[in-house]
Every structure is written in C-alpha cells, then in structure tokens.
Amino acid sequence: MAKLPLSFRKTVQGVWTVLTNGYIIGFFQGKIYNGRLKNLCVPGLNCYSCPGSLGSCPIGSLQAVLGSAKYKASFYLLGFFLLVGTVLGRLVCGFLCPFGLVQELLYKIPFVKKIGAFRLDRPLRWLKYIFLLLFVILLPLFIVDAAGTGAPWFCKWICPAGTLEGGVPLVSTNPALQSVIGFLFQWKLAILIVTVLLSILIYRPFCKYICPLGAIYALFNKVSIYKYHVDLQKCTRCKQCEKTCPMQISPVGEVNHAECIR
Amino acid sequence: MKNGAGLSKKSLKRQTDKVLFLQILLILAGVLAIAAGIWRDEVRTVFMKATYICLECIGIG
Helix, strand or coil: CCCCCCCHHHHHHHHHHHHHCCCHHHHHHCCCCCCHHHHCECCCCCCCCCCCCCCECHHHHHHHHHCCCCCCCCHHHHHHHHHHHHHHCCHHHHHCCHHHHHHHHHHCCCCCCCCCCCCCHHHHCCHHHHHHHHHHHHHHHHCECCCCCECCHHHHHCCHHHHHHHHHHHHHHCHHHHCCCCHHHHHHHHHHHHHHHHHHHCCCHHHHHCCHHHHHHHCCCCCCCCCCCCCCCCCCCCCHHHHHCCCCCCCCCCCCCCCCCC | CECCCCCEHHHHHHHHHHHHHHHHHHHHHHHHHHHHHHHCCHHHHHHHHHHCCCHHHHCCC
16 A cells, blocks of 8 residues: 555644635735634634634634623633543644644754753643633733723734734735734744744644643543553553653653643 | 553443543533533624734734
C-alpha cells in the first residue's frame, strides 16, 4: 500500500483547517464571513475575525459573553467545553487546532538546534491556567466600562492567533484598517513574532505555556472518552515513547496526563 | 488475576464503571448547559461578536 505523503495527524489538521476556514473570498476582499454558522463554536483556537473563518472562537466567545452587560456567566460555553472536553479532551489540540498546526509546521524548520525539556518547562506550563483565570474570566468579568461591558482581555493583549489569522490578513487588505493601526497592533505583532520564533525552537510553545483553551481541555484529559490505553504487560520499559514525545511527558508513566495532546 | 497496573479484574471493572458514569454525567451536564445557554439567548451575543470584525482581536483597539 502506498504511503501517504503526510501523516494521519497532519492530514486531519490540514483538512480541518481548510474546512473551518473555507470563506476564501474573505481573504481577497478583507471581509469576514457573517452567516449563521457563526452561531457555533469550533473546538480549536480559531479567531472569528479570520477572513476565512466559518465558526466562532470558543475563547473569544467566552470573553464576549462574560464581558457583556447582560450576562455574568456563560452556560452555552460551559456546556460546549463540557461536551467537547469529555468526548475528545486535548485531542482537539493535537488534531483540530489551526494555530497548533502552524506551530507544528514552524517546528519542522530544520537547521536550528531544537530545545527539548529545560529546567523551567514544567512550572511554566501552569502559566496557561493563570491566563485562563485572569485574562479570559476575571478581567472581562470585573473590569467594565460605564455601560457594564468588559473587554476581551486575552484577545486584545495576548492572543497571537488573532493577529496571525485576523490582524495580518485584514490589515493587509483593508485600507481603512491600515489607517488606524497603532501601539496595540505593534504590541500584538511583537507577541506573534516572538511566538513564531519560539515555535521554531520549541515544540508548540503557545500550547504548552499560554493557551487558555488547552488549559480547559487539559482538565478533561483523564476522563475523556478518547484516551490512551497502555498495556503494561506488553510494555518493555524501553522509554522510547518518552524520548519521542514532543510534549516531553511519559506516555506510560503519565498516561493521559493533562499535557498530552494525543 | 491482576493486570499490568497491579489491579484485579474486579477493581479494574469498578474503576472503568466509575469513569463511564462520570463521562455520562459530564455529557448530560454539557447538553443541559448548552440548552440553557440557547434559552438565555447567549448565542446571539456570540453571533454578534463573531460577525463583526473584532477590533481587539486583530490589534486595532
């Protein structure tokens, strides 16, 4: 049987990215899709201001609901995370996240010495829970303007996916947006450049240390329906899986660990 | 009879049943929460945010 030119994972990632960002005309016209599909969230981190995006970003949507004057909790997003997390866990990160795919492709760039496990790697992975709690939940909920509306703090000050998928294509094709760029755009562009550079050296740095969506799905990894089963009777303890795992976890010793993206 | 993790068949079955119960519970809670969100019209807020260019997301302001 002929071998596929791409791995199964890369094929799924590519097909999913194209399917969920299929509004191609948006890239040429500097506009975004505004049809009914945007009522639904996609499972991965996919900016809804990406010109091609057909669905909504769950992290952006959560901040939009929490930051609105009308609601102080989001049942819609809570239910979405419960459902997707329980069925798939961090499989979403591994297979259904366009920004994860971008980082993986950048990591494939050769001629650079890659950074594997380092001393602060594990403690730094707790950062994403702080970003989730602070920038996605607390700040949009409690720092509000006179109308009672909170800003989407994570999208505004941190998210490099929004800059890459939404900011760069829209600003480069829309003269009206070009005329109003300022400090915030430069700040977000700087974060994107740092993320891109780090992604060449470290496997999925944004997923490991920053992503609040990964932090949510990580909570479900132990109980999700899709998970790894290790047959310890067949395991030879060669630790080859541990050496190969790009997330630097032990698939046998830490099976279905919160950091496992499947 | 014990498996590789040192668990007897009986305790392994009990553990699997517990996880299955939790999975069903979480999925039911998820479906109910989504229904509650739709009933509260949260979807409109999501839709409104998603169908206009999010200036914060793209770094304009």
